[in-house]
Amino acid sequence: MNAISDPYSDAAVQLPFPYLLFLGDTAEPGFAKTAFGVRDWAADKCVGEFAVGAKVTTGLPVMTPAEAYAAGARAILIGVANRGGVIASNWIVPLVEALEAGLDIISGMHVRLGDVPELAEAAAKHGRRLIDVRVPPAGLPVGTGRKRTGKRLLAVGTDCALGKKYTALALAAAFAERGVDVDFRATGQTGIMIAGGGIPMDAVVSDFEAGAAEVLSPDATPDHWDVIEGQGSLFHPAYAAVSLGLLHGSQPDVIVVCHQPGRETMLGLPDHAVPSIEETIELNLRMGRRTNPAIRCGGIAFNTSGMGAAAADALMEAESKRLGLPVADPIRRGAAFEALVDSCLK
C-alpha cells in the first residue's frame, strides 16, 4: 500500500525491509501483537515468519533466515515481547543466524540490541545493523514554527492507548483508496515498523519535541496529506508534553479525536477523569492554532471494541448528532467511517 511505504525525511529513522517476522518461542497471541500489526498493515514489507518453538503464527510462509534473505528480506524484525521485555537467551542463536544470513535486526524492545554481547559481536563481524526503533535519530533540530506546504492530519486523543495508531492507519489507507497522495507518519515503535520509518516521539528530548515533529512531516506538494499517528493526550498528567510538542510541530490542518466510550479514568491514573470529547476538541484546536490558524476537527474515532454492533452504531449516531461531527469506528468501518473520511478531506 503506497500510503505507508513512501520514503521518509532523511532526518527520521529509516528501516531496511522487507522483513522476516521473528516470533521467538511465544506461546500467547497477546505477546505477538507487534508481528500481527506489521502483518496487517505492512503486508508488502513482510516475506515470512521465523520462530523457535512458538505456538502462534502470522500465517505468513515459514522461512529460515537464509531462505528469507534469498526471498529479498533485508531485516529480521522482533515481532514479539515476553514478560520483562528482554531478549530471551534462546533467541540469541537464531538472531545470530539471521545476522550471518545477511539480515539486519530491528527491535522495539526496551533493552538495546547492542547491549547483548553476542549480537553486538556478530553484527560487527558480519557488517550488519542492530536497529532499536525506540532510539530517536541524532541531530533533531529545535522547532521553528514555520508553516510547511502540504496538508496534515493528526490523530489526537482523550487518553492514551485507545486507537490513535489504528485510526491514523485506517484513515491513511482510506485516503489512498480514494487516490489521495498520502503518507502515514509513525510516532511510536509499532507504527515505525509498519511505516518503515518515523520518529519515536516519546523518546525525544523535550527541547526537540516540536522540532522532531516538524522533521517527521516535511514540506510536500499542496495536495499531499501526511496522516500522523498521535501520542498521549493533552490531558494526561504524565504524557501531555509529548502530545503538545507533537501538536505544535505537526501543525495539523485537521485533527481527529480518538476516544473509547466507557473509559472513565486516564490510563494508569484512577484519580484523573477522562476529559469530554468537546473539551478535547476545543483544547487541541486552541493550542494547535498556534502553529496552524486554519486547524479544524474532522470528526471523532470511537474504539467500540467492548460493545455490540447495534449498541455501538446507536451510540455513534447519537454522538454524531450531539457533536455535529462524523463519529465512526475505524475497525467497524461502514458509512459512518466514509463520512469521517469525507469530512477530513473536504
Place this chain on the structure above:
Amino acid sequence: MNAISDPYSDAAVQLPFPYLLFLGDTAEPGFAKTAFGVRDWAADKCVGEFAVGAKVTTGLPVMTPAEAYAAGARAILIGVANRGGVIASNWIVPLVEALEAGLDIISGMHVRLGDVPELAEAAAKHGRRLIDVRVPPAGLPVGTGRKRTGKRLLAVGTDCALGKKYTALALAAAFAERGVDVDFRATGQTGIMIAGGGIPMDAVVSDFEAGAAEVLSPDATPDHWDVIEGQGSLFHPAYAAVSLGLLHGSQPDVIVVCHQPGRETMLGLPDHAVPSIEETIELNLRMGRRTNPAIRCGGIAFNTSGMGAAAADALMEAESKRLGLPVADPIRRGAAFEALVDSCLK
C-alpha cells in the same frame, strides 16, 4: 541564604560546593553571566575566583585551586562561555590543576567535560568528578499526577528568556525574608548552579518530563513552599512541551506570569506574536488544574529593564488595575513587589 541551599531530592542532580568560580580568559562581562549570577544569588556557595588572563572579575578573592581547596572549596565552576560554547584549549591546564588540587569540575556548556581527553584522564587519575549540569539524572520516572504535600509556586511566561529564573529567585528570597520555609527549585543550568542542584528540564526525554518535575519538588511539610524556576512558554512553538510537562509535574498552587512589556514576537520567531497576559494566565490555569484544581495566579512579574523608572512604575500600576492583580518588577522591588509576595502567600 537558606532559600536556595537546602538539600534536594535524591533523584535530582546534586552539586558539590562551595565553588571556585572560573573565569577563563574572558574579556567581556556578557560572557561571564553565569559567574555573576552565581555570585549574586549563591554568595554562600562561592569562596573565590580563578582566571587565566580574564579582564572581568566577580570581586571575590582571587585564589589558586589549591588555595580554594584549603578554604573549603569542593568544585571549580566554569562561570563563563565563549563564542562557540567550547572548553578553550588554554582552559585545560588550569582545569587539570583544579582536579589535581582536589576539586570537581562543574560545567553548563554544551560540550561534555568527559569528551575532553585531558580532563577525562586527570579526573580518572585523581578520582574527581566531571559534572555537566545540562545532563539530567538517570532513572527519572514517568509522572503519576499524585497530589503532593506542601505548597508550590511556578514562574511561567508569555515567552522564553524574560526573567522567570530571576523572578523565582527573588520570590524565594522574599519568602525566606518573611520567615517562610522555602526552597528554590532550579530547572535550568544557571539555576542549578545557584541552587546547588535541580533538573535541566529541557534536556529530559519527553516521556519523563512531568515525572522529572514531580521529582524536583517532592512531598514537603504543609507550610513549606517550593518556588520553581519556569521554562519556555505554553505558547512557544518550539518549547511548549517543556513548559507543559513542568506545569503538570509541578502542580503549582500559585503561578506568577512573567512578561516583558514591549516584546511583540516570540524569541527567535518573528511570525509568532507574544500572547496577552490574560491569555497566558487563563491557559496556564486551565492546564494546571489538571494536576492541581486549586491553582491560582498570584500576580505578574514585569521585566522593565528597557524602561525608565517613572514609565515602568506608571505602566505597572495601570496594568495592575486593568488585570486586578499585583504587577511588579522583581529587580526594581518596592511596594509593588511586596504586594506580589503578599498575594502569592495569601
